[in-house]
Amino acid sequence: MNIHEYQAKALFETFGVAVPKGAAAKxxxxxxxxxxGLPEGxxxxxxxxxxxxxxKGVFKDGYKGGVKFCKTKAEAREIAARMLGNTLVTAQTGPxxxxxxxxxxxxxxxxxxxxxxxxxxxxxxxxxVIVASTEGGVEIEKVAHETPDRIFKVVVDPxxxxxxxxxxxxxxxxxxxxxxxxxxxxxxxGLYAMYWETDAAMVxxxxxxxxxxxxxxxxxxxVSFDDNALFRHPxxxxxxxxxxxxxxxxxxxxxxxxxxxxxxxxxxxxxxxxLAMSTMDIIKYFGGSPANFLDVGxxxxxxxxxxAFKIILGDPNVKGIFVNIFGxxxxxxxxxxxIVEAAREVGxxxxxxxxxxxxxxxxxxATLAASGLKIVSGDSMADAAQKxxxxxx
Amino acid sequence: MAILIxxxxxxxxxxxxxxxGGRHARLSLDYGTKVVAGVTPGKGxxxxxxxxxxxxxxxxxxxxxxxxxxxxxxxxxxxxxxADAILECSDAGLDLAVAITEGIPVKDMVRAxxxxxxxxxxxxxxxxxxxxxxxxxxxSHGGCRIGIAPGYIHKKGRVGVVSRSGTLTYEAVYQLTVxxxxxSTCVGIGGDPVNxxxxxxxxxxxxxxPETVGMVMIGEIGGNAEVEAARWIxxxxxxxxxxxxxxxxxxxxxxxxxxxxxxGGAEDTAxxxxxxxxxxxIEVAVTPSDMADALIRxxxxxxxxxx
Numbered sequence: 001m002n003i004h005e006y007q008a009k010a011l012f013e014t015f016g017v018a019v020p021k022g023a024a025a026k027x028x029x030x031x032x033x034x035x036x037g038l039p040e041g042x043x044x045x046x047x048x049x050x051x052x053x054x055x056k057g058v059f060k061d062g063y064k065g066g067v068k069f070c071k072t073k074a075e076a077r078e079i080a081a082r083m084l085g086n087t088l089v090t091a092q093t094g095p096x097x098x099x100x101x102x103x104x105x106x107x108x109x110x111x112x113x114x115x116x117x118x119x120x121x122x123x124x125x126x127x128x129v130i131v132a133s134t135e136g137g138v139e140i141e142k143v144a145h146e147t148p149d150r151i152f153k154v155v156v157d158p159x160x161x162x163x164x165x166x167x168x169x170x171x172x173x174x175x176x177x178x179x180x181x182x183x184x185x186x187x188x189x190g191l192y193a194m195y196w197e198t199d200a201a202m203v204x205x206x207x208x209x210x211x212x213x214x215x216x217x218x219x220x221x222x223v224s225f226d227d228n229a230l231f232r233h234p235x236x237x238x239x240x241x242x243x244x245x246x247x248x249x250x251x252x253x254x255x256x257x258x259x260x261x262x263x264x265x266x267x268x269x270x271x272x273x274x275l276a277m278s279t280m281d282i283i284k285y286f287g288g289s290p291a292n293f294l295d296v297g298x299x300x301x302x303x304x305x306x307x308a309f310k311i312i313l314g315d316p317n318v319k320g321i322f323v324n325i326f327g328x329x330x331x332x333x334x335x336x337x338x339i340v341e342a343a344r345e346v347g348x349x350x351x352x353x354x355x356x357x358x359x360x361x362x363x364x365x366a367t368l369a370a371s372g373l374k375i376v377s378g379d380s381m382a383d384a385a386q387k388x389x390x391x392x393x
Numbered sequence: 394m395a396i397l398i399x400x401x402x403x404x405x406x407x408x409x410x411x412x413x414g415g416r417h418a419r420l421s422l423d424y425g426t427k428v429v430a431g432v433t434p435g436k437g438x439x440x441x442x443x444x445x446x447x448x449x450x451x452x453x454x455x456x457x458x459x460x461x462x463x464x465x466x467x468x469x470x471x472x473x474x475x476a477d478a479i480l481e482c483s484d485a486g487l488d489l490a491v492a493i494t495e496g497i498p499v500k501d502m503v504r505a506x507x508x509x510x511x512x513x514x515x516x517x518x519x520x521x522x523x524x525x526x527x528x529x530x531x532x533s534h535g536g537c538r539i540g541i542a543p544g545y546i547h548k549k550g551r552v553g554v555v556s557r558s559g560t561l562t563y564e565a566v567y568q569l570t571v572x573x574x575x576x577s578t579c580v581g582i583g584g585d586p587v588n589x590x591x592x593x594x595x596x597x598x599x600x601x602x603p604e605t606v607g608m609v610m611i612g613e614i615g616g617n618a619e620v621e622a623a624r625w626i627x628x629x630x631x632x633x634x635x636x637x638x639x640x641x642x643x644x645x646x647x648x649x650x651x652x653x654x655x656x657g658g659a660e661d662t663a664x665x666x667x668x669x670x671x672x673x674x675i676e677v678a679v680t681p682s683d684m685a686d687a688l689i690r691x692x693x694x695x696x697x698x699x700x
Contacts, residue, residue, distance in 0.1 A: 092646070121499060123616045123653070126506045126587045158500075158507045199500050228472060229498035258650050262642075273584060273650025274558020274613060277639040278681040281663075284642045285680050293643070295650045328543030328563045329420065357567065359543065381564070382682035 001225045003239045004048040006104040008221035011198070016190040018183065019218045022106030024048065031080050034105050035073045042108035043076040044069060047083050049090075049098040050244040052222065057090035059083070060097060066090065069108055076105055094263075101243055109217055114207035115174060116140055117188070117218075119195040122155055128195065130154040130162075130188065132170055136207035162192045179214035187216050198236060199229030248311050255307040257296055264289025265319040266388055267312040269305070271296050271326065279324045282381055288389035291318045305338035309346050320351040320392035324381060325358075332356045332364030340371040351391035352376065355384035395526040395578045396553070396598040396605070397489060397517070398465060398537040402526075405430040405463035407470050407478050409441050409450060414469030417493075417541050419443045421467075424544035425528055425535040430457035432466075454478075455485040467523065467539045468492040475519060476501035479589075483514040491539045492519035492589070502587035509589075516589025520651065522559035522581035525566075540581065542566075550575015550700055552688065553599035555592055556611035557584050557651065561639060561681065565609050568685035574699045577605040584613070584651025592622035600630050607633045607692050607699050609684055610675070613654045614640035615661050620669045627673035633691035636670045637678040638663045 003011075006024040013019060022044075023034035035043070047054055047066035054066035059082075066088045070076040080103040089097035114136030122129035133151045135143045144151055152173045154166045171184045187208070195203045204222040211217065230237050242250060252259030258273065262280070266288045270276035273295045280290035292312065296304050312318060325335050339354060355378035356364045368375045376391070378384020398404075404421070408414035409431030421428050422443050430449055431441045437452030451457035454466060466487055470478040475494040482490035497519050509516065517524060523540010527533035527547035538544045546563060548570040556562040562581050569576060580595050582588055592610060599605045612619035619638065626634055640649055641663040648655045670677050676691035678684040692699045 121503070121586055123586050123618075126503055128503070158503050196500070199498055201499070226499045228496045229500060231473065232498075260647055260649070262644065270560075272558060272560025273654065274556070274561035274611070274639050275564060275681070277558075277613065277643060277649050277654065278561060278637075280642040281639060282680045282682065290642060293647075293649055326560045326563050326567070328546065328560070329541065358546070358563070380682050382680055385680075 001227055001230060001236070001240055002050045002244070003223055004050065004102060004241065005046065005221050006048055006102065007239045008223040009218065011194060011223065012190070012218055012221060015194040017187050017194065017218055018215060019221070020106045020109045022104055024102055024104045025080070026102050028081055028084065031077050031103070035077060038073065038105060038107055040073055042069065042071055043073055044106045044108045045076050045079045045083065046104040046106065047088050047100040048102035048104050049088055049093070049100060050241070051090050051092040051098060053090035053092050054088065057088045057093070060087040060089065066100070080105070098244065109209060109219065110211050112210040112212050114209055116143070116206050117191065117208045118202065118204040118206070119192060119200070120202040125155050127158055128156045130156065130170065130192065132174055134174055136209070140206065156192070162189065176210070180210050180216060183214065183216040187218070199226045199233060200224065201226045248314055252294070252311050255304055257294060257304060257308055257311070259311055260293040261315065262290050262292050263317070264291045265317050266392055267291045267294070267315065267318045267321045269294050269296060269308050269312065269321065269323045271330070275324065275326060279322065279381070282385040283322065283389065286385050286389045288385070288392065291315055302334065302338035302341060305335065306342040306345060309342040309348070313346055318350065320353070320388050322384060322388040323352065323354040324384065325356050327356065327358035327361065329359060331359055332361040333367055336364035336367040339375070340367060340373060343373050343375070348373070351388065353378050353384050353388040353391065355379070355381060394602055394604045396595070396602050397515075397578060397580065398524055398526050398539060400425070400526065400528050400535055400537050401427065402465055402537045403427050403429045403461060403463045404537070404539055405432055405454065405457045405461065405466050407432045407454065407466055407468045409433060409448070409469070410436055411469055415441070417467075417469065418448070420544065421538045422446045424538045425530065426538045429461040429463050432457050453485070454481045454487070458485050458487060463487070465489040465491065465539060468494055468519070470494055472496040472498070476505040479505050479516060480508055483509045483512050487514055489515050489517065491517045491521070491523050492583075493521060493523055493540050494518075495520040497585070499587055502585065506587060506589070517580065518583040518588060520585045521583030521588075522562060524578065524580050526578045527576055542579065542581065546570055547579065548575035550577065551604055551606045552576050552699055553595070553602070553605040553608045554579040554611070555595040555599070555608065556581055557613050557653070558611065558639065561611050564681055565611060565684040569609070569688070572685050572689070574685065577602060584653050586616065586653040592618045593625050596622050596626060596630065600632060605632070606697050607688055608635070609688050610634060610636045611684070612636070612638045612666060613651065614638070614643050614649065614663050615653045615655050617660060619666050620660070623669050623673040623675055626675060633688065633695040633697050634675045635678055635684060635688035635691050636675040637681060637684050637687070638666045638670070639681070
C-alpha cells in the first residue's frame, strides 16, 4: 500500500524525522488556511499523487510541472489553483495520468547539499538495509550504474536492531560533521524506527538535504507498506486513498481476486500467480497483447469466476478472453460450470478460449461443449494461446 | 533416494483442525503419506479421523514429535501466527518445516529467519505449495506429499523440479509425467521475498542426489535467487538443467500476485534472468508449454537418459 508525500511526512514527524514545515489542502478554500500556517516567503507547491517524476510531469492541459517553486504565498495560491483537479502525467503514471486531488504547500528550504536515503528489505540477506548516497535529487539507479562508489549500504541485524556505530559510520561516509552529523544521526534513527514499527516495505527520501543553518531535512518522502502486515496497522490503513487505485483492482480484491490492469486486448483468467504471469507471457510470445493479470487463486469458486468475468469485461479494450486453469485439486468441471454460467450471465459476445487441465478435465470440457456457447477449447497452453491470438486479430 | 522427504518420512500437520489444513491432511493420507500427528494448541487429546486413519492431535509440536517420532511439519497456521509456528518447529528439533501459509508479514519472516540462524532445521516456504516425493504405486501413490500439490499428477522417477510458483510447478510436473518422465522430488520454495530455502539450496541437493539425473528450475521476476543458482550450476553442476522464468510481460513496480514477484531494477527482470540462464548453459523453455521439452533437449545434448 502506498501513501502520499504529505501523509508520509506527517508520519516522519511523529518519529522525530525533520521535514520542512508544510500543510495540505484539498479545496481552493483550504489553500488559504493551509498557507496561513506557513511563514511569508518562498513556498513549494506540490501535487499529491502516488507516482514519481512529478516535477518533470506535464498536466493534460499543457501546464508544465507538478512541483513548483514560488517566491510568495500569493503566487503559491495561484499555482495551486492550476494544479488542483488537473490531471498530471509523469513517466510513472502512464498516458492516462492521475487527477490531482490534494496540494501540499511547504516552506521552500535553502539547500546546501542534496543526499539520498532509503530503507528497504535486502532480499539476499533477508534483513533490512539502509541505502544512502552523496548523490541526491537524481535517479538512484543512475548513480548505482555510473558511480557505485558513492552508494553506501548498512545491513541491519534484526535481533539487535540498528546499532549506533552503524549510524555514525554511515553519516561519516556521507561526509557530514558537527551539527549536521548530529542531526543526520537523529534523522536516520527516526526513519529506521518508522520503517520497522510500521511494517513499511520501503521508505525513500530523495533528496535528503542539509541547509546553511546546519539542519538535515527530508525534502521528499516516498513510503509504501507491506500489505501482509496491514492487519496490525489500522492507523496506516486509514491513510489509504482509493482515488489512487484502479476501481477494477479494488473490486477484484473485494472478491479475493488478484487483478492488475494492463494495456493489451486479450483478457486472462488464471489460477495461480506464476501461471497467470506466464499466461501473459505466452500471449505475447504468440504475437498478442495481454489486457490484465488475473489470479483467481488455488480454490476458485463459481462466484469468483462470475465476478472475474465482470471485472475483465469492464475493460473496454478487451477483444477476447483466455481462461487457463490447471486444476490440481479443484474440480475442472466445477470451473467449467462457472465459466458457462458467467458467460451466460454477462451475455458474452467476445471470443473465449478455455484451456482446462488436471482433475476431472474431460468432464469439464464436455460441460463447455454441451453449453451451446461459442467456447473454443485449447489442448495445451501454447495451443490455446495461439487460438485466442488468432481470434482477436 | 529423493531429497528432503521420502515415503517413510513421518509428518505432523500444524493447523490440522482448520478447513484448509484438514482438507490437505486428508489428501496426503489418501496419497499414502505418513501423517502421524496434528497440532492445534488447546485441542490436544482430540483425534483427526479420516477413513481408516486416526491421527492424534497434540497441543504442541514438541509433544507431537516426542510421542509420534514425526520429523517434519506441514504448517497451515493463519498468517499472524505462522512465524511463531515455524519457530516452534525449530525449537522442537524437527528436521524440516514446510510453511504453506500465504500472507505472512515480511518483518515476521525477517525475525524468524534470524532467530533460526545457526539452528539445524531447514525451512521450505512460506507461501509455497510444498514438497512431493512420488511413490511407486498407481498415480504415484505411496509417496510423501507435504502441502497442497496434486499428488496424482506425479510419477516416480529421476527428474528434480524446483519452483517458486505452485500451479507452474504442477504444469511442469504434468508435462513430464505425460511424456513418461518421472520425478525424484518436486519442491515449491514459495513466492515470498524472505524464505527458508532458495533455488540454489535445492539445486545443490539435487546435484548431490544420485537418483536425480536432471532438473527443471522455474523462477519469476524479482530478486536474484535464480541468477545465483544459475551461476553455481555453470561452475558445479554436470546434470542437464532446463529453466523457465515467468513475468516477461510484467510491468515494473507492480507486484504480480506473489509478494516477491516485482521488478525493482534492471537485474531482476525476466529478460535479465533468461540471459544469465543461457550464459550458464541452462536450456531455456521459450514458453511455459515447453518446460518438459526443454529438459528433454538438454538431456539429449548431455547424453543423459531421463527415464
